[in-house]
Amino acid sequence: MRLQPRKIETNNGIQGELTVELFDRFAKRMRDKGWNGVESFFNAGIQGGAVLEVGPGPGYVGLEWLKKSKCGTLTGLEISPAMIRIAEKNAREYMLSHQVNYIEGSCMAMPFADHSFDAAFSNGSLHEWEDPVLAFHEIHRVLKPNGIFCISDLRRDVSLLTRSFLYFSVQPKEMRPGMLTSLAAAYTVNELEQLMASTAFQEIQIHSDFCGLTVSGIKEPLTPSM
Numbered sequence: 001m002r003l004q005p006r007k008i009e010t011n012n013g014i015q016g017e018l019t020v021e022l023f024d025r026f027a028k029r030m031r032d033k034g035w036n037g038v039e040s041f042f043n044a045g046i047q048g049g050a051v052l053e054v055g056p057g058p059g060y061v062g063l064e065w066l067k068k069s070k071c072g073t074l075t076g077l078e079i080s081p082a083m084i085r086i087a088e089k090n091a092r093e094y095m096l097s098h099q100v101n102y103i104e105g106s107c108m109a110m111p112f113a114d115h116s117f118d119a120a121f122s123n124g125s126l127h128e129w130e131d132p133v134l135a136f137h138e139i140h141r142v143l144k145p146n147g148i149f150c151i152s153d154l155r156r157d158v159s160l161l162t163r164s165f166l167y168f169s170v171q172p173k174e175m176r177p178g179m180l181t182s183l184a185a186a187y188t189v190n191e192l193e194q195l196m197a198s199t200a201f202q203e204i205q206i207h208s209d210f211c212g213l214t215v216s217g218i219k220e221p222l223t224p225s226m
Contacts, residue, residue, distance in 0.1 A: 049118030055125025
């Protein structure tokens with residue numbers, strides 16, 4: 001299958017109440033299947049501390065991480081007010097509201113001071129970032145020295161069989177067209193390598209699996225002043 005050029009999906013997140021409700025049902029099913037990237041965050045070394053989640057959506061990914069970490073706090077940066085309302089409801093149901101705070105804003109202009117977080121992660125939102133290099137610069141800025149980041153997402157160059165599997169796995173079925181547009185907006189490993197070469201991160205690791213990719217790394221420590 002010939003790989004098609006990347007097509008931008010959206011720069012505004014998921015906004016409408018009905019669409020948000022459908023996405024919440026979809027994300028809950030992904031959580032129940034364990035398809036949420038949480039293990040990759042732990043494997044990257046994000047096991048506690050003050051953590052930023054970029055694009056938390058309805059919150060299940062970060063809440064699952066928070067439930068398992070037992071020693072972390074979470075700040076979710078989300079562009080959609082409707083999605084924040086769902087995430088706050090879900091945090092209450094997890095009984096983790098005291099450990100998580102959702103902030104409305106863009107990953108390309110984060111409303112946080114320099115060196116605010118020990119780590120940052122995101123699952124499934126990279127393909128929506130309008131300017132990913134700027135977003136990674138912002139992640140770099142808000143991380144403390146030696147801070148860890150881990151970003152996971154779909155990859156565009158999946159096989160036709162995998163594409164079909166993903167499509168028919170999506171429930172509710174009203175979300176299936178969105179899976180295709182997300183795949184069309186996703187990156188390949190080579191594209192992500194080129195993208196990361198323009199960021200402030202000096203050492204990164206990129207891994208791929210049958211339908212996704214993960215990029216992780218550590219912000220360089222402060223250089224001792226002479």
